[in-house]
Amino acid sequence: MEELIKRLQYVRSLLTAMSNLNQREAEAWGRMQQIVQVQYVPLDKPVKKGMNVVIAAVLFVVASLLLLLMRALSIEGRVRSAYGKSIAFGDACARALPSALVGGAVVAVIAGAVVFAVQRSRSEAADRENALRMRQYQEALRRNEEAAAANKELETQIQEVQNRRQRISHEYVTSICPWFPREYCYFEAVDFFLHELELGTASTLPEAIKNYREFLFQKGVTERLDGLGRKMEVMIDNQKVMIDRQEEMIRQQMLGNAIAAANLIQNMKIAQNTGAIAANTGRIAGSNDAISAGIRQGNDTLGWIANRMSR
Numbered sequence: 025m026e027e028l029i030k031r032l033q034y035v036r037s038l039l040t041a042m043s044n045l046n047q048r049e050a051e052a053w054g055r056m057q058q059i060v061q062v063q064y065v066p067l068d069k070p071v072k073k074g075m076n077v078v079i080a081a082v083l084f085v086v087a088s089l090l091l092l093l094m095r096a097l098s099i100e101g102r103v104r105s106a107y108g109k110s111i112a113f114g115d116a117c118a119r120a121l122p123s124a125l126v127g128g129a130v131v132a133v134i135a136g137a138v139v140f141a142v143q144r145s146r147s148e149a150a151d152r153e154n155a156l157r158m159r160q161y162q163e164a165l166r167r168n169e170e171a172a173a174a175n176k177e178l179e180t181q182i183q184e185v186q187n188r189r190q191r192i193s194h195e196y197v198t199s200i201c202p203w204f205p206r207e208y209c210y211f212e213a214v215d216f217f218l219h220e221l222e223l224g225t226a227s228t229l230p231e232a233i234k235n236y237r238e239f240l241f242q243k244g245v246t247e248r249l250d251g252l253g254r255k256m257e258v259m260i261d262n263q264k265v266m267i268d269r270q271e272e273m274i275r276q277q278m279l280g281n282a283i284a285a286a287n288l289i290q291n292m293k294i295a296q297n298t299g300a301i302a303a304n305t306g307r308i309a310g311s312n313d314a315i316s317a318g319i320r321q322g323n324d325t326l327g328w329i330a331n332r333m334s335r
Contacts (some may be wrong), residue, residue, distance in 0.1 A: 025221060025228075027110040028228070028229060029133055029218060029222065030115045030223050031203075031204075032214055032217055032218050032221070032229075032311075033218065034200075034210070035214055036202055036210075036214045036215070036218070038192055038195065038196055038200065039209070039211055039214065040212070041188075041192055042189060042192055043202075044183050045188055045189045045192070045278035047187045048181070049182055049189075052178045052181050052182045053178075053182065054184070055178055056178055057174055057175055058171070058213050059171055059172060060164060060166060060167070060168060061174075062161055062164040062168065063161075064157060064161040065157070066157065066158075066160060079136065079139055081132075081134060083135045084128050084129060084131070084132035085128070085134045086123050087127065087128040087131035087132055087135075088125055088127070088128025088129075088253050089124075089128075091123070091124040091127040091128055091131075092117060092120050092121060092124035092128075094166075095119075095120030095123055095124050096117045096119075096120045108245060121270065124210055173223050195209075196209075196281070203229075204229075205233070208233065208236070213236060216232070216235075216236045216239065217229065217232040217233070217236065220236075226264075289314075300331055310328075
């Protein structure tokens with residue numbers, strides 16, 4: 025029997041080792057870090073430097089033509105007003121050409137300077153944005169490299185765990201399965217078998233299995249009885265709720281009856297008071313009639329006295 029206990033303890037140690045390995049593998053998978061796909065996309069600069077020269081040349085030509093036209097028209101008007109005759113438009117343009125070129129150059133320089141300043145500001149802003157994006161890209165690459173290194177170490181640990189678990193499974197199949205039933209390969213059953221053997225209530229594994237089956241049967245019966253007991257408690261609670269509701273309805277009905285009786289008594293009192301008021305009103309009316317008759321009689325008496333005195 026001691027040999028059987030040692031063999032069962034060995035089975036339990038294998039189960040413990042397998043459980044620990046499963047937990048370690050789950051924890052390793054939980055620490056796996058996700059590799060984020062990153063890409064550096066630079067922000068395009070608004071205008072290249074060569075475009076500034078083109079823009080300045082276009083502005084020079086346009087400004088010169090406009091100034092030439094305005095100056096030529098102005099010269100033609102002054103000549104007509106001063107000498108009373110017109111000048112050829114070509115001659116006016118020839119006279120206005122030097123000043124138009126100078127004005128166009130000034131306008132082109134000023135506009136070119138403004139455009140250059142704006143483009144330079146936008147270019148510097150684009151450079152700053154690109155530098156920020158590059159730093160973020162490099163930081164993401166660094167985090168990915170760290171995550172990849174950590175994941176590689178975790179994958180190595182997981183592979184070691186899987187190899188050890190495979191060796192334990194092979195050991196279980198070759199050494200345990202020939203004499204230990206596979207359907208009882210869990211902690212509760214093995215602990216029960218060890219407890220039975222240590223107490224002496226079983227001396228062999230079949231006896232321990234038999235006792236365990238009886239224990240499971242009793243446990244199932246107990247659980248079913250507990251379930252029935254819980255159901256009975258629920259039914260009793262539901263009946264109590266129904267009784268409480270009925271009592272509440274009865275109390276509400278009694279309260280309603282009491283209110284109706286009080287209203288009836290109040291109405292009867294009001295009817296009695298109304299009758300008394302009507303009787304008092306009749307008596308007051310009779311008194312008023314008597315007073316009116318006395319006043320008429322007194323008036324008649326005063327009239328008779330007045331007549332006697334006038335004679």
